[in-house]
Amino acid sequence: MTFYNIRLFDKTVDTASFSCGQPQLDEYICRYVSQDIKRNVARVFIATPVNDTVQLAGFYTLSAGSVSCTDLPLSLAKTLPHYPVPVALIGRLAVNSHFQGKGLGSILLADACQRVANASTTLAVVGIVVDAKDKATVGFYQHFGFISLPGQPDRLLLPAKAFRV
């Protein structure tokens, strides 16, 4: 069994060998991540095996976002004001192919939810939103209680009550 350290992105990690099966995500972590961090567009968290702090096993990004209440499921929208409401956004989440199917995706997702729960005591959000890259990934998020937004099957939400501290 592999144990992981999860920490903020730093340049000591090997991004060039990262391969998750989605070329856009591989290219993002290799080429564009530093500029997103520098511009305060995203916070990026990386997982490395405890015995190898250079090997990139997986990563995810967190940003602030908002959604129109008309895009939310009616059951949630009717409890909210009629203007765009704040959410946390998991912009990207990926696991290196070598580590897939061994629980790291769920560890990264749980870590993201925990960080948002902690941050939400200071900065309010109604939930966590994620844009799944394809239909197969929708299933991954649904497995953890995310629900597709009406008319937007690839955009999913985990309501705050599911992770609030």
Ligand SMILES: CC(C)(COP(=O)(O)OP(=O)(O)OC[C@H]1O[C@@H](n2cnc3c(N)ncnc32)[C@H](O)[C@@H]1OP(=O)(O)O)[C@@H](O)C(=O)NCCC(=O)NCCS
């Ligand atoms: C999607 C991804 C992050 C999943 O990571 P992973 O480490 O392979 O997933 P895990 O091993 O943690 O799986 C956790 C659970 O989710 C389930 N699961 C994984 N992928 C799933 C899918 N596509 N549909 C439904 N369930 C899925 C697993 O069966 C497992 O269930 P269990 O807890 O009952 O055993 C990973 O496959 C990946 O990086 N894919 C390529 C990049 C990508 O598509 N990223 C998402 C972009 S938004």
